[in-house]
Amino acid sequence: MQTTNRRKRITAAFAGLVFGLAWVVYAPTASAGEGKPAASAAQGTHCVISVTTKAVDCFATITESIAFATGGRVTDAPSDVLTAVKDPDVTARINGGGPGALAVIGxxxxxxxYGSHSLTVNGPDVGCDGPVDPPxxxxxxxxxxxxxGGINWNNNIRSFQGYSGCWQALFDDPGCTVRIYPTIPPWWGPFxxxxxxxxxxxxxxxxx
Known part of the structure; x- marks a missing residue:
């Protein structure tokens, strides 16, 4: 699918919400965020979605979103997004917490x-079986x-990190038929x- 028109539509939607909203202003580097619209402070930009219930909760920081996604197991993740991703101790603790716990999938x-805003996906701690079908x-x-006033995550992902042994594949349509990443074996990526x-x-x- 072409992203230029979509990005224009997203930008237009953001522009229509300017009145009465406070805006978060940031200046990403050209290589990392060229063409990206700014995100509104009216909606937390670190969100968590459950793969089982599809419920979504949003927060102002990734520290809060990870605490929620892990059921309170990890409450001290760095507020800087890149630091949180690169910290091996945080990564180890984000991974599944045992039977009955919530697991971060990616x-x-x-x-x-791994810049700016985040969408954390969690579910029951049953883990994944690695880069094999079926999902x-x-x-x-x-x-x-x-x-x-927030982000449309459709057509707005540029990087990802997997957790709890889960690898992922991305598709260019909501019907999940056009695989766009990875496009070579093993057809799944850990990050x-x-x-x-x-x-x-x-x-x-x-x-x-």
Whole structure:
């Protein structure tokens, strides 16, 4: 699918919400966030979606979103997004917490190199079986918060990190039929700092 028109539509939707809203202003580097619209402070930009209930909760910081996604098991994740991703201790504790616990399956990022806003996906701690079919989980379409001043996560993912042994695949349509990442064997990825030609195209995610 072409992303240029979509990005224009998203930008127009944000512009219509300017009146009465406070805006978060940031200046991403050209390589990481060129063409990305700013996100509104009216909607928390670190969100959590459940693969089982599809319920979504949003927060102002990734520290809060990870605490919620892990059921309170990890409450001290760094508030800086990149630091949180790169900290091996945080990563180890985010991974599944045992029977009955909530497990983080993956975190999607608005910019390349795990930058800016995040969408954390969680579910029951049953884990994944690695890069093989069939998938254990999926989310489609992705959450759209433009009407409330936030982000439409459809066509707005540029990097991701998998957790709890889960690998993911991205698709260019909500029907999950057009795989855009990875496009070579093993057809699943544990993480990606930059999706390249698949940037800003995902509307469906599978995890295995």
């Amino acid at each position: 975190i999607q990022y608005y910019l390349a190199n 254990e989980y999926f989310v489609a379409p992705l959450p759209n918060f433009v009407p409330s 990606a700092a930059d999706l390249g030609v698949a940037n800003d195209r995902a509307e469906c995610i599978y995890w295995s």
